[in-house]
Amino acid sequence: MARENRFFLLSSDLTGCVAVTHGGRAAAAQYGDFIARLEAVCGRDAAELFAEPMLPRGSPGSAAISWYGPLEGRPVEIDSIDAVARKPVADMLSRRLEALASAFADAQLEPLILACLNVASSRDVVAVGGEPILVNWGYLPQDIADDPARRLEHFSRTLGRFAPKLIPLAAAGLGVSSSEAAPEAAPQPPATASTAPQAETPAAPLLARKATTPAPIEFNQLETAPAGxxxxxxxxxxxxxxxxxxxxxxxxxxxxxxxxxxxxxxxxxxxxxxxxxxxxxxxxxxxxxxGVCRADNSAPVPEMGDPSKPAPNMELLPKPPDKAALPAKPGEPAQAATIAQLLEKSVVYVFVLEKGDKASTGTGFFISPTQLITNRHVVEDALDDQFIFIGSKALNGARLARVVAKTPPRQEDVGPQSDFAVLELAKPADVEALKLGPAPPKLSTAYIAGYPGFLVHADSDRIKFIEGLKEALQRGETDEQLAARRFNVPSVDLRYGRINNVMSSGLHETPIIVHDMQVAHGNSGGPLIDGCGRLGGVNTAFLADEHQVGNVALSVVALRKFLTDLHISFTADDTSCGPTTTEARPETPTPPAPSPSPK
Known part of the structure; x- marks a missing residue:
């Protein structure tokens, strides 16, 4: 059954934990069959409690696992949420867990649900977009997994406190009495506004979580206003x-x-x-x-509170990229009509062959018909310039690119720093080049584009794209031959949101932009643009630790200095750009050919 789990949640280091098995296989490895059966018996909402695992090759308990869900957003541990905001999430979790009781009555499903209803710790019960979801399910701390009584205690401390009715069912499945759960591990009701979250008994070691970079791709093992x-x-x-x-x-x-x-x-x-x-x-x-209705929804709205503060210059409801019209520039040739069209024509997928038959991927964008920008770290391990490829729908295929400039290697212990590389094509491409604007202001609408690995990894167009590259390499094709071929290329992923902060950071006071659009591995080197289609930053860092994720771009200010110092030309546009007030302009249609004159 096809799932809608397309949003990356987190990666987990499973050191110290073991996979709970059923029928000789890890429960998490049986996700597809399990979730289809569970949905049929317990309903879709109950089934969507379980995040989808992306298991590593080999033993699923021996390396990091990435988890995906149907909603976009940063996962937040339920027990860390403010009590008032936590209550509706905890109530929803309780209802969905109790709906799983039907699975215990199904002879085929009962042993598998018993295996899956294990999480490494309470920290694996998270909320995304206001809805509960379980990560690291089907895994237990090593010292608990083989002891049924301790497993029941652990269940009572983690999921059982949200669904006490499941504890006797779990006890029966484990062949122990529910009274064997330790008194201190007795199930606790979900926290409400008047009850603090229950602290987890420290007896069981917590799963160590680390932000992990997905394993490099093995090139030789790739799988083929009104009232509303x-x-x-x-x-x-x-x-x-x-x-x-x-x-x-x-x-x-x-x-x-x-x-x-x-x-x-x-x-x-x-x-x-x-x-x-x-x-x-x-x-x-x-x-x-x-309650004032406006013809456009973008007029600035005064702030409440201190009248001395200027009103935030922000769109109340940012327009999606396919509805955001680009402003017409008098005297300039026609360009893409919308933000979406501009990004489709300017952003490319970057594919780099590295030593040991490995490959890395990232994103880039044109600043001229022959030159592109990406991150240094995307291309720095390339074998040489004969193994850096770019592709996009606008190019209608792939091209070879070579590095002509890059920032110095990363220094340790200095914080954020410039991370740019300039790529060059042998011949101009028929694409849209992005103009470099000023740093976008706080609260302004922004857009990002890229090729996040969690989306494109299983994209059939990406698989065909890599197959085409392999064939071209085996034939020893030149750049002209490569450019003449037609490749399937994955579509660029587009996001829109707001700028949360513009600041400097690190020893070098590097200018950065913090925004609220999800960035993942593979977005590196992709553009962040403002509502007028001008470059405002370059997505560079997917910054995560044990608790949080950051969506960060290097400011265009740093890129402009880098290019200027190296005398690399670019087009700047420093005109003002307020909230957009126009609807998307349709592209100018091609006029029909005139009818032949009668003879």
Whole structure:
């Protein structure tokens, strides 16, 4: 059964844990069959409690596992959520867990659900987009897995406290008495506004979570405004309020050596990000209170509170990229009509062959018909310039690219730093080149484009693209021959959202942009553009630690300095860009050929 789990949640290091098996196979390895049967017996909502695992090759308990879900967003441990915001999520979790009781009455499903209803710790019960989901299910700490009584205790501390009715069923399946659960592990009701979250008994070791980079691809093993507007504003208010409640306290940057400087930076980031979200909340509340219908939804809305502060210049409801019209520029040739069309014509998939028959992937974008920008780390391990390929729908295939400039190698313990590479084609391409604008302001609408690995890895067009490259390499084709071929190329992934913060960070005071659009491995080197289609940043870092994920781009300010210092030309556009006020312009149709004159 096809699932809709297309959003990356997290990766987990399974050190210290073992897979719970059924029929000699790890429970997580049976996800497809299990989830289809579970949905048929217990319903779709109950089935969607279980995040989809992307298992590594070999033993599923020996390496990191990536988890995916149907909703986009940062997973937040339920027990870490504010009590008021936690209650509706915990209530939903309880209902969906109790719906699983039907699975225990199914002779075929009962032993498998018993195996799957194990999580390594309470921290694996998370919320995404206000809905509960389980990660690291089907795994237990090593010292618990072989002892049925301890397994029952562990279940009572983790999932059993949200669904006490399942504890006797689990006990029966394990062949132990439910009274054997230790008193201190007795099931606790879901926390409410008046009850604090229950602390987990420290007897069982927690699963060590680490942000992990997906294993490199093995090239030789690749598989072939009107009345309806009010509810939208109300929904947006609720979403922003939830973001304020769930805002992470720390965005951890790796290799940031000076702890005092790091603490000061994090305090600054947290204050600025809170101010950003509070400003959005005030603007949305004001719009909801005034109830004024506008012809466009983009006029600035005054902030509530301190009247001395300027109103946030923000669109109440950012337009999706296919509805966001690009402003017409007098005297300039016609360009793409919408943000979506511009990004489809300017962004490319970067595929790099490395030593040991490995490959890495990333994203790039054109700044001229012959030159592109990506991240240095995407291409720095290439065998040589004969093994860096780009592809896109606009190119209608693939081209070879060579590195002509790059920033210095990464330094340790200095925090964020410039990470750019300039690629060049032998001949110009018929594409759209992005203009470099100023850094986008806080709260402004922004768009990103790229090829995140969790989406394109299983894309049939990507598989065909790589098959075509393999064939071209085996034939020893030149760049001209490569350009003449027609490749299936995956479509670029487009996101839209807001700029949360613009700041400098690290020893070199590198200018960065924090935004709210999901960034994953493979987005590296992709553009962040403003509502006028100008480059505002380059997505570079998927920053995660044990608790949170950050969506970060290097500011266009750093890229402009890099290119200027190397005398590499680019087109700049520093004109003002307020919230858009026009609907998407259709592309100019090609006029029909005139009818032949009668003879």
């Amino acid at each position: 507007r009010a509810p939208l504003v109300a929904a947006a208010i609720a979403a922003v309020l939830l973001l304020v409640l769930l805002l992470p306290g720390v965005l951890a940057y790796p290799h940031f050596g000076d702890q005092a400087a790091r603490d000061e930076f994090e305090a600054q980031r947290l204050r600025a990000s809170n101010e950003s979200l509070e400003a959005q909340l005030k603007a949305l509340r004001k719009a909801d209170e005034t």
